[in-house]
Amino acid sequence: xxxxxxxxxxxxxxxxxxxxxxxxxxxxxxxxxxxxxxxxxxxxxxxxxxxxxxxxxxxxxxxxxxxxxxxxxxxxxxxxxxxxxxxxxxxxxxxxxxxxxxxxxxxxxxxxxxxxxxxxxxxxxxxxxxxxxxxxxxxxxxxxxxxxxxxxxxxxxxxxxxxxxxxxxxxxxxxxxxxxxxxxxxxxxxxxxxxxxxxxxxxxxxxxxxxxxxxxxxxxxxxxxxxxxxxxxxxxxxxxxxxxxxxxxxxxxxxxxxxxxxxxxxxxxxxxxxxxxxxxxxxxxxxxxxxxxxxxxxxxxxxxxxxxxxxxxxxxxxxxxxxxxxxxxxxxxxxxxxxxxxxxxxxxxxxxxxxxxxxxxxxxxxxxxxxxxxxxxxxxxxxxxxxxxxxxxxxxxxxxxxxxxxxxxxxxxxxxxxxxxxxxxxxxxxxxxxxxxxxxxxxxxxxxxxxxxxxxxxxxxxxxxxxxxxxxxxxxxxxxxxxxxxxxxxxxxxxxxxxxxxxxxxxxxxxxxxxxxxxxxxxxxxxxxxxxxxxxxxxxxxxxxxxxxxxxxxxxxxxxxxxxxxxxxxxxxxxxxxxxxxxxxxxxxxxxxxx
Numbered sequence: 001x002x003x004x005x006x007x008x009x010x011x012x013x014x015x016x017x018x019x020x021x022x023x024x025x026x027x028x029x030x031x032x033x034x035x036x037x038x039x040x041x042x043x044x045x046x047x048x049x050x051x052x053x054x055x056x057x058x059x060x061x062x063x064x065x066x067x068x069x070x071x072x073x074x075x076x077x078x079x080x081x082x083x084x085x086x087x088x089x090x091x092x093x094x095x096x097x098x099x100x101x102x103x104x105x106x107x108x109x110x111x112x113x114x115x116x117x118x119x120x121x122x123x124x125x126x127x128x129x130x131x132x133x134x135x136x137x138x139x140x141x142x143x144x145x146x147x148x149x150x151x152x153x154x155x156x157x158x159x160x161x162x163x164x165x166x167x168x169x170x171x172x173x174x175x176x177x178x179x180x181x182x183x184x185x186x187x188x189x190x191x192x193x194x195x196x197x198x199x200x201x202x203x204x205x206x207x208x209x210x211x212x213x214x215x216x217x218x219x220x221x222x223x224x225x226x227x228x229x230x231x232x233x234x235x236x237x238x239x240x241x242x243x244x245x246x247x248x249x250x251x252x253x254x255x256x257x258x259x260x261x262x263x264x265x266x267x268x269x270x271x272x273x274x275x276x277x278x279x280x281x282x283x284x285x286x287x288x289x290x291x292x293x294x295x296x297x298x299x300x301x302x303x304x305x306x307x308x309x310x311x312x313x314x315x316x317x318x319x320x321x322x323x324x325x326x327x328x329x330x331x332x333x334x335x336x337x338x339x340x341x342x343x344x345x346x347x348x349x350x351x352x353x354x355x356x357x358x359x360x361x362x363x364x365x366x367x368x369x370x371x372x373x374x375x376x377x378x379x380x381x382x383x384x385x386x387x388x389x390x391x392x393x394x395x396x397x398x399x400x401x402x403x404x405x406x407x408x409x410x411x412x413x414x415x416x417x418x419x420x421x422x423x424x425x426x427x428x429x430x431x432x433x434x435x436x437x438x439x440x441x442x443x444x445x446x447x448x449x450x451x452x453x454x455x456x457x458x459x460x461x462x463x464x465x466x467x468x469x470x471x472x473x474x475x476x477x478x479x480x481x482x483x484x485x486x487x488x489x490x491x492x493x494x495x496x497x498x499x500x501x502x503x504x505x506x507x508x509x510x511x512x513x514x515x516x517x518x519x520x521x522x523x524x525x526x527x528x529x530x531x532x533x534x535x536x537x538x539x540x541x542x543x544x545x546x547x548x549x550x551x552x553x554x555x556x557x558x559x560x561x562x563x564x565x566x567x568x569x570x571x572x573x574x575x576x577x578x579x580x581x582x583x584x585x586x587x588x589x590x591x592x593x594x595x
Contacts, residue, residue, distance in 0.1 A: 045207075051201075053192060053231070053232050055236045062152060062153070064152060069123055069148075069149035070092065071122060074113075076108070091144075153279075154274075156238065157274045158275065163236065164275060165188060166279065167188050168187070168279060169281065174187050188201075190300075195401050196465070199466075202226060205223070206224045231466065233462070235461060244267075251567075252295045253546075254564070255268050255441075256441055256561070257562050258449070259560055269305070270297075300402075301440075303396075308438060310522070311433060311572070312518070314517060315451045315492075316387060318371075319451075319482055320382065321378055322485050322488060331359070331374075335368075338369075341424060347368070348368040353369065359492065366517075372432070380422065383431065390456070393407060397458040403440075433519060444548070451552070454476070493517055494513065494515040509578075509581045516549060516580070517548075517549075518576075522545045545569075547571060548564070548565055549577060559592075560584070564576040
């Protein structure tokens, strides 16, 4: 019995040894062959040149400044001995005295190790004109490697900063998500630069070479070229863009100039900031100044600014009313300047009232009382459902990153957000674009295009991606009844800018009739015991209402949408009418208005 046990153990041990030998000799062969290949075959990557961004006239908006980077050979340090490294740094400073020796030494030591056989980048960018006279001499040293390194440059500085965005050094999180950034170094951080980053940055080239044990190249065994210089053409006209920036002067807010198909010809969020300050790294002082400013210059107000729409919403609300089956274009209310609901008075902006008012007059003269009383007939559910169908409370789909959706209040929304019931007073506030109702200027421009044409366009900044034109898309969302009633709203919007009682009549001076809707969106409530409203100009700045004016023109042949929001600007028409007028006249000067 003992003999059998010993024999069995002997056999098991020998089988185990044979399996191990087989594993080492055969199955591990592939693994060790892979290690061997990695030791003998090396892949070198070549960074692509980032594509340029051009305006619709091929004027450069974002370009690459020609320059070079400097790298030092590895293994210039041996433990605490940095004499070789110090010698090379001293040489670099003798050639280019403006370099920072401490910074170079710190960068080098972070990357130098026994296992690293690659040159270490110590200077990211030296201008072309600085390096060219020195290139031949410096290139003679085996310890120094000079290679092309373009730097992003924004010729217009701060102009259109929120549209264009900027590139800056990639952080570790971005590199983990896209390993190519380890080679490229920079990535689009905002605006168009971020939205189209993958296209603009291109694809790195590869060169596969065989090296010996000393890392010396023996032969090239394969190569793929870079895919680079992928240019992007925008719909923006920088001449018009410059003009709207000058028109806005020191105001805070946003302007959007868009054709009826959604192409953005100019747009701005103000104040703006210099894009070039971010390329090489902005200082902590400048960053803190940007972030602490009460005017929020770093916020893209076009798509991230959320504001009560105020009376600008009355055009869409009016269309909902006259197609509800409960009201029509002939339905009237008697506006006496105030409406009682429970123990609260809901006031019209015009203290003495508008008298007998139907939909056309209500929009042209912006009668709040008409919309208060109409909202009680139509109800919040019908109002909110149709407003969202008209594009509010959702993204417009513009090709810019991180667009906000805003808020269209409803019973379900309030229950989900606050777990509270809905009150009739909130329906009244919603009907005139106040309360919890919030929109972005881009949503309001899209909404105005719907009122102008009956179709909801998708706003887009890009005009041509490489050789492929951007195809505009508009959504036909109106019902047949709404299409039939839309001319009523359009006529009233024309009246806003042209009729004697129109809220913008005294502030518009365009060469051709335009149509639109003003809005004065309150930022602070007015106490019930206040009988005489304080004028906007006499209020503290941050207590003043936001001023809206959203338009299309020409009124009888819509081609462009111009939407302006001035934060704390007071009355919509007064604060924005001059800006709107100058923009339409500039569009005419540039030949964009077809008569």
